[in-house]
Amino acid sequence: MEDFLELIKNDHRDFDHGKLDGFFGKEPFNLFNEWYKEAFDSKQLEPNAFVLSTIDSENRPSSRILYLKELSEGTFVFFTNYKSHKGIDLEVNKNASMLFFWPGKERQIRIEGTVEKVNSEVSDTYFSTRPRGSQVGAWASNQSEILETREELENRVEEFASKFPSSVPRPPHWGGYFLKPRLIEFWQGRPSRLHDRIVFEKENDGWKIYRKNP
């Protein structure tokens, strides 16, 4: 264990995969698209996984991984249980952040903004594309609530599977959110920790663009 910690501490690998320039005049959403596509094309593991951080009623932050499912009109869309921990947080505080990390590209994108529910048609459409097992699971799992035993969950899966023998309707407590960005920071690793950090911050109808110290 200690050897392992020593190894990590002494690992001074450098970042040298690229640089970030030519960003002026770009829309951050388009740049996000470019990087997202490059992450996908270069076969990053889980390119659409991101960390969502929310804040509860007592200002305590919490984070978890989610999948980005849609990019729509300058917003980032994900799906979950509205009654989950994150759902309750977002009910009381719409501020949230999303964080993408694509290690193979030495890139990080930080996104901050406010979150709203997508309209129910968008959630219905996406829910209908999910595999039946996930659809039944969305009914069976009271996400984030305490579960006494695994069996309790499995019994509920059976219960809902027989309740909906053919098509499964979307549970009213399950659906999408969209995050409307106020700020997007693109980070590209560079040698000697002199990384590129370019921030797009919403200003009136446009974006203020600046570079930050690494």
Ligand SMILES: Cc1cc2nc3c(=O)[nH]c(=O)nc-3n(C[C@H](O)[C@H](O)[C@H](O)COP(=O)(O)O)c2cc1C
């Ligand atoms: C790779 C990965 C992808 C995930 N995608 C989702 C997702 O899209 N939606 C979701 O509700 N949970 C997803 N999860 C599970 C969440 O991380 C989390 O455990 C769950 O949403 C409950 O979080 P909460 O109790 O903070 O609300 C994913 C987990 C991993 C590791």
